[in-house]
Amino acid sequence: xxxxxxxxxxxxxxxxxxxxxxxxxxxxxxxxxxxxxxxxxxxxxxxxxxxxxxxxxxxxxxxxxxxxxxxxxxxxxxxxxxxxxxxxxxxxxxxxxxxxxxxxxxxxxxxxxxxxxxxxxxxxxxxxxxxxxxxxxxxxxxxxxxxxxxxxxxxxxxxxxxxxxxxxxxxxxxxxxxxxxxxxxxxxxxxxxxxxxxxxxxxxxxxxxxxxxxxxxxxxxxxxxxxxxxxxxxxxxxxxxxxxxxxxxxxxxxxxxxxxxxxxxxxxxxx
Amino acid sequence: xxxxxxxxxxxxxxxxxxxxxxxxxxxxxxxxxxxxxxxxxxxxxxxxxxxxxxxxxxxxxxxxxxxxxxxxxxxxxxxxxxxxxxxxxxxxxxxxxxxxxxxxxxxxxxxxxxxxxxxxxxxxxxxxxxxxxxxxxxxxxxxxxxxxxxxxxxxxxxxxxxxxxxxxxxxxxxxxxxxxxxxxxxxxxxxxxxxxxxxxxxxxxxxxxxxxxxxxxxxxxxxxxxxxxxxxxxxxxxxxxxxxxxxxxxxxxxxxxxxxxxxxxxxxxxxxxxxxxxxxxxxxxxxxxxxxxxxxxxxxxxxxxxxxxxxxxxxxxxxxxxxxxxxxxxx
Numbered sequence: 001x002x003x004x005x006x007x008x009x010x011x012x013x014x015x016x017x018x019x020x021x022x023x024x025x026x027x028x029x030x031x032x033x034x035x036x037x038x039x040x041x042x043x044x045x046x047x048x049x050x051x052x053x054x055x056x057x058x059x060x061x062x063x064x065x066x067x068x069x070x071x072x073x074x075x076x077x078x079x080x081x082x083x084x085x086x087x088x089x090x091x092x093x094x095x096x097x098x099x100x101x102x103x104x105x106x107x108x109x110x111x112x113x114x115x116x117x118x119x120x121x122x123x124x125x126x127x128x129x130x131x132x133x134x135x136x137x138x139x140x141x142x143x144x145x146x147x148x149x150x151x152x153x154x155x156x157x158x159x160x161x162x163x164x165x166x167x168x169x170x171x172x173x174x175x176x177x178x179x180x181x182x183x184x185x186x187x188x189x190x191x192x193x194x195x196x197x198x199x200x201x202x203x204x205x206x207x208x209x210x211x212x213x214x215x216x217x218x219x220x221x222x223x224x225x226x227x228x229x230x231x232x233x234x235x236x237x238x239x240x241x242x243x244x245x246x247x248x249x250x251x252x253x254x255x256x257x258x259x260x261x262x263x264x265x266x267x268x269x270x271x
Numbered sequence: 272x273x274x275x276x277x278x279x280x281x282x283x284x285x286x287x288x289x290x291x292x293x294x295x296x297x298x299x300x301x302x303x304x305x306x307x308x309x310x311x312x313x314x315x316x317x318x319x320x321x322x323x324x325x326x327x328x329x330x331x332x333x334x335x336x337x338x339x340x341x342x343x344x345x346x347x348x349x350x351x352x353x354x355x356x357x358x359x360x361x362x363x364x365x366x367x368x369x370x371x372x373x374x375x376x377x378x379x380x381x382x383x384x385x386x387x388x389x390x391x392x393x394x395x396x397x398x399x400x401x402x403x404x405x406x407x408x409x410x411x412x413x414x415x416x417x418x419x420x421x422x423x424x425x426x427x428x429x430x431x432x433x434x435x436x437x438x439x440x441x442x443x444x445x446x447x448x449x450x451x452x453x454x455x456x457x458x459x460x461x462x463x464x465x466x467x468x469x470x471x472x473x474x475x476x477x478x479x480x481x482x483x484x485x486x487x488x489x490x491x492x493x494x495x496x497x498x499x500x501x502x503x504x505x506x507x508x509x510x511x512x513x514x515x516x517x518x519x520x521x522x523x524x525x526x527x528x529x530x531x532x533x534x535x536x537x538x539x540x541x542x543x544x545x546x547x548x549x550x551x552x553x554x555x556x557x558x559x560x561x562x563x564x565x566x567x568x569x570x571x572x573x574x575x576x577x578x579x580x581x582x583x584x585x586x587x588x589x590x591x592x593x594x595x596x597x598x599x600x601x602x
Binding site: 053074075077083089091092104107113155159 | 351354487491492494497498500506543548
């Protein structure tokens with residue numbers, strides 16, 4: 001279904017303060033159903049996602065959607081094709097689940113912004129997809145962390161983009177809620193928009209992602225299927241610490257576990 | 272979990288209050304007006320009661336409705352823009368900036384120009400409001416989000432300094448006009464005729480239209496800038512237009528009524544509590560209720576110690592100050 005091809009070519013980005021810098025080249029999104037961007041804190045995961053969403057403008061290089069630079073497209077035109085959900089949504093007012101989901105239709109509304117029957121159907125589908133139809137009238141403050149996440153995911157699903165970019169959609173959630181959100185997003189990726197998400201949880205990424213993009217110090221350290229990325233040597237170089245790689249008993253994919261003791265040796269010394 | 276039904280007071284209720292204020296308040300004042308004498312004025316005979324009613328009371332109530340409405344609607348927009356429940360033209364210092372501009376035009380005879388409803392007072396009030404707006408905008412750009420407390424401290428300081436500066440300058444420029452300036456600085460609505468209504472509408476109407484048009488965008492901004500951008504809202508554009516719209520409405524209010532505080536801050540909270548958080552309801556609701564509230568305050572101000580009038584700004588400050596402190600402490 002997804003036709004959008006988002007490309008980052010020769011992209012360089014730095015925040016004004018400090019020497020930190022992100023450099024990526026020849027990255028394409030929109031091919032795989034679900035791409036998970038992983039990496040240690042400060043590796044540039046969120047920055048990369050924000051560049052891909054056009055929230056940040058690259059210092060050099062280009063971010064293009066089907067060959068057209070994002071910088072030349074209006075926010076509304078971008079939003080009709082790319083959904084973006086930031087890590088934090090500091091709600092100033094206590095909107096209801098349905099109001100939040102309805103806001104996702106913004107880019108599709110014309111004139112004064114009155115919703116048509118088609119818009120309302122899109123909102124209802126989105127609420128249904130995240131299993132929040134029963135809670136649609138509940139205000140945000142009366143939701144659990146997982147329900148609140150699902151309400152916000154509903155708003156970007158109602159947007160009906162071709163590509164969905166999510167920053168830490170499982171952040172601050174319990175293991176089972178996090179897994180539920182990932183299951184939901186992989187179902188979404190099966191029929192609706194392709195999904196690109198940032199997560200710090202390598203195991204969830206390996207379990208659900210069709211492709212893993214490992215960042216370290218602002219560069220791509222590995223890019224490919226879980227089995228090719230989640231390897232002891234690659235993980236050690238990215239995270240600076242030895243981990244044990246095992247096999248997930250159900251999926252057969254890789255699974256990492258930290259070690260109890262850091263083994264003595266030259267590799268571990270700088271960790 | 273508390274799951275009570277949320278109140279959904281309809282906009283019609285605020286509209287009814289607005290119209291009730293317009294229908295009832297002109298009858299209240301120092302002089303008691305007999306309806307027959309007022310009605311007679313519409314016929315062939317001019318009556319004193321009719322003149323008071325149609326040339327003093329009605330334009331004054333009308334102006335109170337417009338000014339209060341504009342302040343409340345502007346406050347509702349600024350509270351979203353700055354993510355600050357205490358934001359409004361007065362607490363941000365925008366009213367103070369506009370007051371300095373308006374004062375300069377009034378106090379310096381060379382600047383006291385007028386072309387129909389367009390006056391130098393409006394232009395300089397707008398310049399003053401824009402100056403403070405640009406300052407806030409510049410700070411926000413340079414240091415990211417300015418902390419809520421810093422913003423308010425700076426804004427209230429500007430308002431106080433501008434008031435004192437105007438008092439000070441009055442002694443040098445036109446001591447004989449001290450009383451009239453003082454009344455204006457306290458926020459007063461002593462108008463005669465409809466000229467001030469037009470003076471208000473020239474900058475005020477476009478300002479209100481701009482802010483009202485952005486109501487839907489403010490819903491998205493309330494979920495954070497990044498979420499709004501993700502939904503497709505051009506956040507920078509909304510911010511620029513809000514600064515312009517709020518500058519226009521504030522200049523309009525200050526030109527005709529001086530800096531009036533607290534109506535713009537409190538009324539939006541009342542409307543949100545009564546009618547939910549959708550800014551497409553909050554903004555028009557705040558306009559209608561803010562107008563009714565200010566007209567009522569002015570009605571009180573011109574009757575309690577009649578024939579002497581209390582400036583409406585003094586009444587809103589006495590009523591609104593404690594609410595400001597309450598919100599400040601509770602945060």
